[in-house]
Amino acid sequence: MRTPAAVHNSARTALCLGVATAITVAVHAPEHGFWLPLTVAVIVRPEYGSVVGRTVNRVAGTVIGAAVAAGVVAIWPSGIVVAVAASVGLAFAVLTGPKLYGLRVVGITLSALLSASVGAPDALGPEIRLLDTLAGAAIAVVFGYVIWAGSKDEA
Numbered sequence: 001m002r003t004p005a006a007v008h009n010s011a012r013t014a015l016c017l018g019v020a021t022a023i024t025v026a027v028h029a030p031e032h033g034f035w036l037p038l039t040v041a042v043i044v045r046p047e048y049g050s051v052v053g054r055t056v057n058r059v060a061g062t063v064i065g066a067a068v069a070a071g072v073v074a075i076w077p078s079g080i081v082v083a084v085a086a087s088v089g090l091a092f093a094v095l096t097g098p099k100l101y102g103l104r105v106v107g108i109t110l111s112a113l114l115s116a117s118v119g120a121p122d123a124l125g126p127e128i129r130l131l132d133t134l135a136g137a138a139i140a141v142v143f144g145y146v147i148w149a150g151s152k153d154e155a
Contacts, residue, residue, distance in 0.1 A: 009046040016040045016144045020136055035129050039136025044144045051145050054101065055137050061105025062133040065089070066126035068106075069113035077121040086114035 020040040024033040039062075043054050072085045093107025113129060116122040 005046070012144055012148045013041075013044050015148065016044050016140055019143055020139050023135065023139070024132075035132040036136045036139075039133050040140045040144075043137060043140035048145060051141065055141060057100070057102035058105055059133060059137050061102040062109050062130060065106040065109025066113060066130045066133075069110050070126040072114060073117050073121060073125065078117050078119060082114050083118045086111045086118065089114060 017037055017040055020037040024036045028036075039058060043051065043058055045051065045054065068089075069085075072082060076082055076085075089107045089110030091107070093104045093111065096103035096107065109129070113122070113126050117125075
């Protein structure tokens with residue numbers, strides 16, 4: 001915990017989460033402000049090698065999950081069908097997670113977005129979550145890996 005690499009990684013993660021949180025506070029209602037910082041927390045890792053793969057999988061999985069969720073809520077804005085689809089999304093995440101991170105993200109995104117619409121349609125919907133994911137990925141890459149470059153020895 002006190003090694004230079006640990007301090008470096010902690011500061012880098014704190015910077016990225018701070019930027020994500022500041023942007024979230026500026027543009028979101030408090031009850032919808034978790035997705036952007038969550039994306040940053042998932043992408044930023046101590047090792048630099050996995051950032052491209054995690055970013056691509058996170059963004060692609062979110063795009064697919066959000067598209068499926070948008071299709072479901074376009075036909076059934078709320079109710080039992082949405083609850084069943086959310087459950088299927090969660091099961092998909094559990095069953096495919098060990099195979100590929102991107103597939104797990106599809107299921108998690110689908111489940112999370114649809115869960116918000118079970119009782120009543122979610123006013124923000126999948127589009128906002130997709131924009132938050134793209135912004136979070138950009139913050140993680142730019143602030144965590146481009147601006148805050150570190151040596152490969154530190155990870």
